[in-house]
Structure formats: structure tokens, C-alpha cells
Amino acid sequence: MNSRAASTSAETGQDARLDLLREWLAGMAGRRDLALDSIRPASNDASFRRYxxxxxxxxxxxxxxxxxxQEDCRPFVHAARVFGEAGLRVxxxxxxxxxxxxxxxxxxGGETLLDRLQGPTAPDEAQIDRLYRGATGALLDMQAASRPGVFPDYDRALLERELMLYPDWYLARHREATxxxxxxxxxxxxxxxxxxNNLAQPRVYVHRDYHSRxxxxLPGDEAATPGILDFQDAVYGPVTYDLVSLxxxxxxxxxxxxxxxxxVRWWESARKRGLPVPGDFGGFWRDLEWMGLQRHLKVLGIFARLHHRDGKxxxxxxxxxxxxxAIEVAGRYDAFGPLARLIDRVENRALRAGYTF
Structure with a gap:
């Protein structure tokens, strides 16, 4: 059921999944002290999952x-166990x-990092830095626990399938480009x-959506260690992926x-902890930018698909x-000059000069 159909069902009182959920919760209401009449939406995301x-x-x-x-809870339960054992707040x-x-x-609770950043009382520079140091510190903890064979490989087939979302959904469907x-x-x-580049990078645990949403x-945490959600798609892949996502x-x-x-602060800490990062920051930054371009193109395709297919x-x-x-990185490296010109044409813009490391 897509989001429009689910919404219609809820409006007409025909939300069969919610009825099943209520029935399931009723079976544990006593031992969990659940108030069944208090069930209300908490959030939804870009998938079929609801909370x-x-x-x-x-x-x-x-x-x-x-x-x-459409969904499978097993990867969520598995990742929650793995990340919990690594000391993460999941x-x-x-x-x-x-x-x-x-x-x-x-x-x-209900306050994401994005909520805090965009809230009525915006955090000052020191608070922002504390929040992001907490987020990068938790990321280091996750990556330091990495070992092969725990999560699926972030292999060429998956990375390429993600990239194809850009021409298939963003260019062809959203921009109607021929x-x-x-x-x-x-x-x-x-x-x-x-x-x-992506496949040549050292490999660690990858959350795949490590960002402000x-x-x-979490209340009362002076270290700003974040609670981490939406980790069910975790894989074993490029070391820069989650950092550039953040x-x-x-x-x-x-x-x-x-x-x-x-x-730089993350890279220095990663080296001290023995994570597999390049010894030269310039090379690391280039890897991060190229990984970011893969993600940006993928996300453009995902957002287009969410709009056109799912009504989100x-x-x-x-x-x-x-x-x-995406434009910033494509215009910065000679390897992506033709891609930058293609984007310029599709977006009706003039290419701007950039720099590289």
C-alpha cells in the first residue's frame, strides 16, 4: 500500500495494519503497562514503515x-544488537x-538533531559543535567495532543500482530529460x-542514513551522544560514506x-583509534567528496521516486x-567535467569554477 492509500484507509477507519498492531499490543498490555487508547502516530519515513x-x-x-x-524487521533487530554491543545508543x-x-x-523522545538545529531557540556555535562532535564520536565507535561478514557488502551492484536512480527517476521522470x-x-x-573510487576505499560498518533526521x-546527555535510528539497511562498505552523509x-x-x-577532527581521531583511513588528509577529503557525489545523485533519484511513485x-x-x-563536487574535479556540463544543461545553469585537492 502506498502512502496515499494508507492515508485514505486511515481516514475511512480501514487501517488493517493498525488494527493488527493494536491486537498485538493488547496481548502484552498487562506486562508492559500499555495504555492502548494512547496509541498515536510518532513518525513515518521514506519507506513503508510507520511508527x-x-x-x-x-x-x-x-x-x-x-x-x-515490503519490509523485514530482521535486519533491524540484527543491527540493533550489533550496534548496541558496540556501545551505541540504539x-x-x-x-x-x-x-x-x-x-x-x-x-x-521526539527531538531529532534537525529539530534542535531548526527549533525556535537555535543552538549557538558551541552547542552546534558539541552536537556534531557527539555525532562524529558515535560514528567512530560504530566504525571501530567493524568486522567483515556481519552486514552485507556494499558492493558494486548495490552502489551502481543506487546511482541508476538518478537517470531513471530524477532525469527521466522528474526533469523529463531525453x-x-x-x-x-x-x-x-x-x-x-x-x-x-568508492570500492577502493577501506571498509567499515556503514549505517547508510547517518544524518540529522x-x-x-537525548535529554540530560552532556556528551551529546545521539540516539541512532533507521539503521536496518546497514552494510559493510566505504569508510567515508556515513561521515559525508552527516x-x-x-x-x-x-x-x-x-x-x-x-x-579533520574526525580523521585525526580515526587515525588515533587505528581506523583504516589514508595518512594524507587531502586524499581522504577527495574520497569523501567522491563518495558524497555518489550519495547526492542517489538521493536526487530517491526524492524524485518518493514524489512521483509514493506521493511523498x-x-x-x-x-x-x-x-x-552534487553540482559543487562535479564542477570541482576534471574527471566529472562532462557530468557537470550535462547537469548544467538539464538544470539550465552556467558552470561555475571550483578547486580541487
Missing amino acids: FRVDAGAGSLIAMDAPPP PAVLEADLERGFLLLEDF LSDSDRNTLRAAFDALLA NLMV LRDAYVAWPEERQLDWA DRYLADMPRVLAA
């Missing part, structure tokens, strides 16, 4: 609805019905260059000098931020 908050004693818990066959899985796609989880053979060759050459600000977030933009400061229009407002990041 509901339910009062439990003096606090509350989160019920996840991940409808099969929600405890309290109850699970893996066959029907229901989980009962610890509630981290690509010539030359255009397709340009994309192929750019994708091959990106993939060669999936990091929770620093070049689809939902908030930071000046490049600030990105560089946070990246709210992501359209974030497209310009992601596009600007």
Missing part, C-alpha cells in the same frame, strides 16, 4: 509497523513479531569513476570550512540542497 507512540506506565514506547513483504527491542512485522522499541547516446556515455564514465537528541546532509547545509573542521511530496523542498552539493 506509533504508546504510553507505558510513566513513560512511552514506540511500536514499529513494518508490513511484509533503541532496545523489547518485543518482536518478525513474521507480522511488528516491534516494540525503547522511545528516544538523454542522447553521448549523455548516457557521460553518465557511464562518471559512474565508473565513482564506483572505482536519524540522530536523536556533513553534507540532505536536510541542512553547512559552510565548507565547517565541514572541513569537523572532517515533502522531499521536493530538499532537492535544491542536494543538487547544489
Whole structure:
């Protein structure tokens, strides 16, 4: 069921999944002290998953609805265990019905990192730095625990499938662009260059969506260690992926000098902890930018698909931020000159000069 159909069902009182969830929760209401009449939406995301908050004693818990066959709770439960053992703040899985796609989880509250940054009382520079040091510190903890064979490999097939979202959904569907053979060759050459770089990078655990909407600000934590959500798609892949996801977030933009400061601090800490990062920061920054370009192109395709296929229009407002990041990197490196010119033509813009390391 897509988001429009789910909304219609809820409006007409025919939300069969919610009825099943209520029935499941009723079976544990006594031992979990659940107030079943308090069930209300907590959030939803870009997938078919939905989250509901339910009062439990003096606090509350989160019920996840991940409808099969579109979703599978098993990777979430597995990743929660792995990351929890690494010392990360991930929600405890309290109850699970893996066959029907229901989980009962610890509630981290309702304030994401993005909420804090965009709230009515904006944090000052020192507070922002503390929040991001907390986020990069947790990322280091996750990566330091890495070992092969725990999560699926972030292999060429998956990276390439993600890149193809850009021509298939953003260019063809969203921009209604007709690509010539030359255009397709340009994309192929750019994708091959990106993939060669991405696959040559050292490998660690990769969250795949480590950004401000999936990091929770937890009350009373002076170290600003975030609560981490939405980790069910974790893989074993490029060391720069999660860092660039955080620093070049689809939902908030930071000046490049600030990105560089946070990246240098992360890189220095990673070296001290023995993580597999290049000894030269310039090479590391180039790897981060190229990994970021792969992600930016993918995200443009995902946002277009969410709009056109799933009726989730709210992501359209974030497209310009992601596009600007892609343009910046494509215009900075000679390897992506033809791609930059293709983007310029599609977007009706003039290429601006950049610099490289």
C-alpha cells in the first residue's frame, strides 16, 4: 500500500495494519503497562514503515509497523544488537513479531538533531559543535567495532543500482530529460569513476542514513551522544560514506570550512583509534567528496521516486540542497567535467569554477 492509500484507509477507519498492531499490543498490555487508547502516530519515513507512540506506565514506547513483504524487521533487530554491543545508543527491542512485522522499541523522545538545529531557540556555535562532535564520536565507535561478514557488502551492484536512480527517476521522470547516446556515455564514465573510487576505499560498518533526521537528541546527555535510528539497511562498505552523509546532509547545509573542521577532527581521531583511513588528509577529503557525489545523485533519484511513485511530496523542498552539493563536487574535479556540463544543461545553469585537492 502506498502512502496515499494508507492515508485514505486511515481516514475511512480501514487501517488493517493498525488494527493488527493494536491486537498485538493488547496481548502484552498487562506486562508492559500499555495504555492502548494512547496509541498515536510518532513518525513515518521514506519507506513503508510507520511508527506509533504508546504510553507505558510513566513513560512511552514506540511500536514499529513494518508490513511484509515490503519490509523485514530482521535486519533491524540484527543491527540493533550489533550496534548496541558496540556501545551505541540504539533503541532496545523489547518485543518482536518478525513474521507480522511488528516491534516494540525503547522511545528516544521526539527531538531529532534537525529539530534542535531548526527549533525556535537555535543552538549557538558551541552547542552546534558539541552536537556534531557527539555525532562524529558515535560514528567512530560504530566504525571501530567493524568486522567483515556481519552486514552485507556494499558492493558494486548495490552502489551502481543506487546511482541508476538518478537517470531513471530524477532525469527521466522528474526533469523529463531525453538523454542522447553521448549523455548516457557521460553518465557511464562518471559512474565508473565513482564506483572505482568508492570500492577502493577501506571498509567499515556503514549505517547508510547517518544524518540529522536519524540522530536523536537525548535529554540530560552532556556528551551529546545521539540516539541512532533507521539503521536496518546497514552494510559493510566505504569508510567515508556515513561521515559525508552527516556533513553534507540532505536536510541542512553547512559552510565548507565547517565541514572541513569537523572532517579533520574526525580523521585525526580515526587515525588515533587505528581506523583504516589514508595518512594524507587531502586524499581522504577527495574520497569523501567522491563518495558524497555518489550519495547526492542517489538521493536526487530517491526524492524524485518518493514524489512521483509514493506521493511523498515533502522531499521536493530538499532537492535544491542536494543538487547544489552534487553540482559543487562535479564542477570541482576534471574527471566529472562532462557530468557537470550535462547537469548544467538539464538544470539550465552556467558552470561555475571550483578547486580541487
